[in-house]
Amino acid sequence: MAFNHIFMRSFPGKKFLSTQTDIANHVTSGVEKQAILCPFATTGNGKNHREATTEANNNVPLVQPFESIPGPKGLPIIGTLFDYMKKDGPKINKLFEAYRQRSNEFGPIYKETIASLSTVVVSDPVEYNKVIRIEGKYPVRSVMEPWHYYRKQKNVGQGLVNSNGPEWYKLRTASAKKMLKIQEVSEYCTDMSEVAEDFTQVLLERRNKDNEVVGLKEEVFKWAMESMGTFLFDSRIGLLGLNPPQQSVDFIQNLQGFFRLMSPLTFNFPFYKLFPTSEWRHFQSYADNVFRIGRSFVDKINEEKPIKPQRGEKSSFVQHIRSQESLSENEALSTVVDLLVGATETTSNACLWVIYCLARHPEVQEKLYNETAKVLPTGEKLTADKLLQLPYVKAVFKETLRLYPITFSTSRYMDKDIEIAGYNVPKGIHIQCNLYGVYRDSQYFPDPETFKPERWLKENQMDKDKKALSNLVWGHGARMCIGRRLAEQEIHILMTKIIQKFRLEYHHEPVEAILKTVMTPEQPLLISFIPRD
Numbered sequence: 001m002a003f004n005h006i007f008m009r010s011f012p013g014k015k016f017l018s019t020q021t022d023i024a025n026h027v028t029s030g031v032e033k034q035a036i037l038c039p040f041a042t043t044g045n046g047k048n049h050r051e052a053t054t055e056a057n058n059n060v061p062l063v064q065p066f067e068s069i070p071g072p073k074g075l076p077i078i079g080t081l082f083d084y085m086k087k088d089g090p091k092i093n094k095l096f097e098a099y100r101q102r103s104n105e106f107g108p109i110y111k112e113t114i115a116s117l118s119t120v121v122v123s124d125p126v127e128y129n130k131v132i133r134i135e136g137k138y139p140v141r142s143v144m145e146p147w148h149y150y151r152k153q154k155n156v157g158q159g160l161v162n163s164n165g166p167e168w169y170k171l172r173t174a175s176a177k178k179m180l181k182i183q184e185v186s187e188y189c190t191d192m193s194e195v196a197e198d199f200t201q202v203l204l205e206r207r208n209k210d211n212e213v214v215g216l217k218e219e220v221f222k223w224a225m226e227s228m229g230t231f232l233f234d235s236r237i238g239l240l241g242l243n244p245p246q247q248s249v250d251f252i253q254n255l256q257g258f259f260r261l262m263s264p265l266t267f268n269f270p271f272y273k274l275f276p277t278s279e280w281r282h283f284q285s286y287a288d289n290v291f292r293i294g295r296s297f298v299d300k301i302n303e304e305k306p307i308k309p310q311r312g313e314k315s316s317f318v319q320h321i322r323s324q325e326s327l328s329e330n331e332a333l334s335t336v337v338d339l340l341v342g343a344t345e346t347t348s349n350a351c352l353w354v355i356y357c358l359a360r361h362p363e364v365q366e367k368l369y370n371e372t373a374k375v376l377p378t379g380e381k382l383t384a385d386k387l388l389q390l391p392y393v394k395a396v397f398k399e400t401l402r403l404y405p406i407t408f409s410t411s412r413y414m415d416k417d418i419e420i421a422g423y424n425v426p427k428g429i430h431i432q433c434n435l436y437g438v439y440r441d442s443q444y445f446p447d448p449e450t451f452k453p454e455r456w457l458k459e460n461q462m463d464k465d466k467k468a469l470s471n472l473v474w475g476h477g478a479r480m481c482i483g484r485r486l487a488e489q490e491i492h493i494l495m496t497k498i499i500q501k502f503r504l505e506y507h508h509e510p511v512e513a514i515l516k517t518v519m520t521p522e523q524p525l526l527i528s529f530i531p532r533d
């Protein structure tokens with residue numbers, strides 16, 4: 001699941017006071033201010049910040065105040081919003097680029113207020129590590145505002161993604177028992193392989209005379225949903241067949257509409273909180289259908305399968321979550337819907353970027369093909385053990401996410417003041433790590449614009465701190481992406497199946513990334529899938 005961290009508005013004193021403000025208040029309540037001093041932090045000029053501050057202050061070490069953090073100046077109330085409206089200004093749908101440019105201009109930490117949301121952007125992973133180190137038992141991240149508002153209006157519970165504190169912890173603990181256990185996840189390897197194989201068949205059949213698959217994005221979305229269905233329901237949804245069930249097709253269409261409108265609703269002024277705008281009414285209708293159909297999926301499993309699986313059967317996530325006595329029926333349903341929503345847009349876009357990167361790098365494809373041919377000769381079953389023997393597959397996926405980090409930044413509200421890069425950041429302020437900027441910074445990744453999976457291989461001995469940076473694409477700490485193991489498994493499987501069946505080619509202009517909730521290719525991808533035999 002990915003999150004837009006900015007433009008989730010707060011306009012204090014107004015009726016539509018946003019959830020981000022609620023969050024800021026939530027995290028700033030009842031926590032004593034701390035003395036802040038870190039002797040190891042460095043300033044933008046490379047000096048230890050203690051050295052830097054004592055120089056100027058007669059040996060009295062001081063952390064500089066929040067107000068001194070550099071950053072673009074904005075206007076009252078709207079902050080720097082106008083910058084984003086200028087023809088040659090930064091673009092909201094390319095916020096990751098704006099963060100990179102701003103940090104080049106202002107240094108490893110800067111602050112910006114866009115439409116009254118203050119955010120602090122950190123582009124030095126060592127400094128950001130301080131956030132990771134001190135976050136507590138209940139980390140708080142920015143919410144997906146329209147989704148949060150919808151759920152509040154409908155009283156359906158905030159689910160894993162948008163809830164906080166003990167409520168979040170309860171849902172997280174119940175879900176993690178199944179989602180974060182390697183053994184549990186690897187039980188779905190065979191089912192996911194079958195789905196991936198069916199998907200390669202779809203690719204084969206949908207090619208035009210140039211071997212290109214028109215509507216690749218839609219097909220990949222179906223794959224993501226079908227693949228996750230094996231885990232959630234332990235059965236097939238049927239989206240990859242010739243006559244997919246109407247209900248599943250409706251679900252996909254509603255989910256796509258939901259994501260299409262999530263971005264404008266998130267990025268624009270939240271008029272929908274004042275009156276039901278047309279965009280909001282559509283969004284609401286999509287979300288109603290996502291919930292309605294999601295519930296009917298769950299009801300069907302409830303009718304067909306007992307809570308406790310029969311001997312020798314594995315239990316689906318739906319069975320697992322229903323068996324959790326700590327959760328009400330509503331909470332269990334909300335969690336399943338969250339996973340259906342969270343699993344599709346992220347994984348399908350990650351998969352599109354992998355396909356694109358591979359298509360542009362035939363030499364990488366050949367290496368990948370040779371690795372899979374060695375570990376999985378014709379007829380050999382793809383198992384969890386076999387996946388472990390495919391380091392190049394993993395390296396290719398890591399390198400893809402380095403260049404296209406689906407969520408482009410991390411997000412946290414701290415419950416205590418913290419010193420970052422020599423500045424005090426008070427509790428309740430939104431802090432982000434500029435992942436896209438870090439991943440394309442030659443300080444951390446030499447030749448950063450080049451797609452080079454080899455950099456992640458063991459024999460190349462990448463510095464272990466730099467290696468760990470790749471994990472940040474999944475977030476961090478107790479709130480790290482709960483679907484990570486599943487997403488990695490499904491994408492590794494899919495890459496293996498695709499490369500065994502096709503050579504990929506790309507004969508068009510380079511495609512750029514834009515944000516549509518997550519980082520997605522700006523134009524439809526026209527990839528040629530050329531059968532290997």
Ligand code: HEM
Nearest residue numbers: 001342343346347350406474475476479480481482483487
């Ligand atoms: C390439 C695929 C994916 C990427 C890059 C990704 C990334 C992320 C990130 C960055 C977060 C925020 C973590 C944090 O705040 O520390 C997150 C949270 C989350 N993700 Fe994913 N995700 C992916 C796939 C999935 C899948 C497949 C699922 C479901 C099976 C999923 C479900 C969730 C949920 C429920 C959360 C909220 C967790 C919580 O707050 O406790 N994600 N994801």
